[in-house]
Amino acid sequence: MKYVRYQFRETVTYGVLEGKTIREISGGLFGSRGETGVTTDLQHVKLLCPCEPVKVLAIGLNYRSHLGNRTAPEKPAIFNVPTSALLEPEGKIRIPPDAEDTHYEGELVAVIGKTTRGATPAEAKDSIFGFTCGNDISERNWQKNDLQWWRAKGCDTFAPLGPCIVTDFAWQQYGIKTRLNGQVVQEGRFSELLFDPPAIISHISQYITLRPGDVVYTGTPGNTGALKPGDTVEVDIEGIGTLCNTVSG
Numbered sequence: 187m188k189y190v191r192y193q194f195r196e197t198v199t200y201g202v203l204e205g206k207t208i209r210e211i212s213g214g215l216f217g218s219r220g221e222t223g224v225t226t227d228l229q230h231v232k233l234l235c236p237c238e239p240v241k242v243l244a245i246g247l248n249y250r251s252h253l254g255n256r257t258a259p260e261k262p263a264i265f266n267v268p269t270s271a272l273l274e275p276e277g278k279i280r281i282p283p284d285a286e287d288t289h290y291e292g293e294l295v296a297v298i299g300k301t302t303r304g305a306t307p308a309e310a311k312d313s314i315f316g317f318t319c320g321n322d323i324s325e326r327n328w329q330k331n332d333l334q335w336w337r338a339k340g341c342d343t344f345a346p347l348g349p350c351i352v353t354d355f356a357w358q359q360y361g362i363k364t365r366l367n368g369q370v371v372q373e374g375r376f377s378e379l380l381f382d383p384p385a386i387i388s389h390i391s392q393y394i395t396l397r398p399g400d401v402v403y404t405g406t407p408g409n410t411g412a413l414k415p416g417d418t419v420e421v422d423i424e425g426i427g428t429l430c431n432t433v434s435g
């Protein structure tokens with residue numbers, strides 16, 4: 187199933203996406219959801235971030251192709267991103283005027299479906315509702331020089347998310363591409379993840395209780411590059427779809 191969250195006229199709701207048609211659901215994603223019988227054409231709605239997380243977590247250094255000459259971490263290298271950084275599909279990325287080296291990072295994102303605390307990897311696998319695409323926008327100078335990553339990865343609009351959540355997604359079989367102005371600039375397979383989604387979520391859940399709707403960005407493959415005003419960046423995951431954002435001028 188593909189789930190979307192969208193605005194149609196004044197109403198924000200969730201729906202099931204099939205082809206170009208959205209079938210509205212009631213009860214939210216995690217409650218007793220049911221279809222209302224109302225359908226809407228995809229082209230008439232504004233897609234929003236596909237869930238409403240209370241927590242956004244992310245992992246760094248999770249592909250060998252992204253390590254360069256750094257050694258692989260022994261434990262998942264987790265950090266927090268404020269929810270105020272979330273950006274909907276087609277939303278504009280705003281780079282602060284004093285940022286000088288702001289990079290894209292295309293990533294697979296896991297959406298938590300149940301309260302998860304102290305989970306084993308097997309339990310963590312079962313706690314995943316589905317997967318979507320994310321872009322972990324990162325200002326490299328601040329990432330290197332600030333004590334914390336609060337602004338390097340947390341500025342408003344630095345966490346694009348969407349366009350839909352896919353359930354029953356066998357990530358091991360799929361891959362990701364990031365395109366900058368139409369050119370492929372990153373490519374990876376999820377079988378190459380150093381810590382897979384259950385391992386990451388299990389680790390996080392030893393310290394932090396995850397709740398339905400929370401999201402975990404699972405790291406970026408290969409090399410990243412800088413964004414500039416006017417750029418279009420697309421994160422394309424086979425079996426999910428394309429998250430497209432432009433950089434505001």
Ligand code: MG
Binds near residue numbers: 245246405406
């Ligand atoms: Mg990242």
